[in-house]
Amino acid sequence: MDQVGKALTIAATMGWTILWALILGFALSAVVQAVVRRQAVTAVLGDDSPKALAAATGLGMASSSCSYAAVALARSLFRKGASFTAAMAFEIASTNLVLELGILLALLMGWRFTAAEFAGGPIMIVLLAVLFRLFLRRRLVEEAREQADRGVSGSMEGHAAMDMSVTGPGSFWRRLTSARGFTAVSHIFVMEWAAIWRDIAAGLLITGALAAWVPAGFWQGFFLTGHPMLAALWGPLVGPLVAIVSFVCSVGNVPLAAVLWNGGISFGGVVAFIFADLIILPILNIYRKYYGWRTAAFVFGAFYLTMAAAGYLVELLFWALRLTPHARSARVVEAHIAWDYTTWLNLAFLALAAVLAARFAATGGLPMLAMMGGTPGGHDRHGDDGR
Template structure:
């Protein structure tokens, strides 16, 4: 029993070792972008759901935090400030699927094909979601949701959303080159880790336990591997459902995706699993609080359809192009600590992280985070701490 527990733990630790530098790089890049680019005018940039607005929403989402909860809170803030509801939903989808740290993790733990599939699939999901929004829901449902969004009900990341969408002083060069700018970068860097460490930790632990304890026969039966064609279709339908059960979101589900892929889940099924972080139960409950029960149910339905549709099209496109990986390499789950480029990069980014944490602690970062965790009405409307 002790050996089994150690096997699972060591597998989880090795996966963390393999991705630490990539995570840190992604979080640092996200922090720099947060300071350099002001989002206080975001709602004005997204007045409708035309193609130009949708592309802006995707671009803004791609340079935002990868935390699903923060993305959902920021989307609500866009709606409250007069931005288009559909564009706000597209923004939160991009914020959880197109961010750099997610792409790096997929490249490191899975393969470059999955990173490309994530990029392509995001555009497919947006197209499906927009089409469904324009086809099925009446204007009354959206009006009810927008009205409900104006309530004072708070979510877990409203403080972060208010801070991200607050005003910035000076130009982007001034912000990045000034001491205040790098203080702000340290704050955002630590916030990224603080928002996501639980999801990352849970994802790694579950991946380690599944990889160490679940026999191959179970996965073979669950994924219907004895029926290749049916397994592809079933895998795409099953992927989002596994995500819902796992409760992990954002980049926290990438370690689980590794186990699912190496255990036989289809390429499109793994893609659909990764897409599905916006329909896990805690997120759906936040939709209910923000937009009402009817819109929460509707968002669950159209997001699931979009994720399955994107998974299916990614499977077809990559199959036709011969881009689906043929090898399900398990080396990432084989514990093998050694001095290589991963070790060197981990040491470099550990030192960078340590410096940023020290700056964060010496510049009032903990007090700022406590303030963010107690959102009031002013914060929810965007009047919050401004970084220079």
């Protein structure tokens, strides 16, 4: 029981440490989504040109950080005419190039990890585009589109169907501060939390268990820390595999990345691990439902190769720039909650969250949340057309 209590204490303390950053990130994401209409850019995603991939990346950065939502939204874009390559680029940007992820990485692991993530994301997108150009056959894309059009529901499809964006006349500030803009921000903010809180909670609990129960010697041996060259080669290969079996997606994998970094995984291995939220087992099953077995297998292979390659390239780039971190001092906190700046920030942002939640409830959001179930699976009850 003492060990269980220790694991829960670590999980709770780390959750308290990152709470304000999560609220800030989701609030900023909601603001962007509320004033940028998603359909406005789908017309430029019809091929795999640099322009289309840049648009897909920008759209993803302005979209959800939830892996399930990213996969469902990518399918919606694909069905509306986006190329398969652009849809997958959107997925990568939507889960790995978003504000909340960068904030948490800086908070728990340092700014160099944030820089690595934002450098590695475009690298992975370029590598994926090259792989798809070389090996993705038109027949496979046609099979995937036929399967996607059959209406097979999957996790977060209802989340993808939400479009609360405000795109009427007036300046950004005017639209944002209007009653409709306030309502849109509140709805997107609450539904984002409803979609992802289980993943964040799971990530914190897994992190607490690993930090409390797994001795440092195990990680050091597993990540070959006694052999620096082998460790650098091993890390990006094994990082995605750890992610696959951890079931933790999106922002929820940052605390676990901190544990792995302290345990000895290489810098490139951390980058590859964080990217791999798009190939965890539940999402691989969604690929199967959306696009069929053959396409799901192709996506898994292409993603794994590009995640590992991006990890290697980021490690080399940061080594050349002498920016590779060496101190294994990520914030896997065990201390008790104290009255410090973190507490005051949490209280301030909890007040902001309360205001948004109240607006959500006052404008008819609760029935929507109940109908959608507040969980990824519950969203299947909403339509399947992704509009």
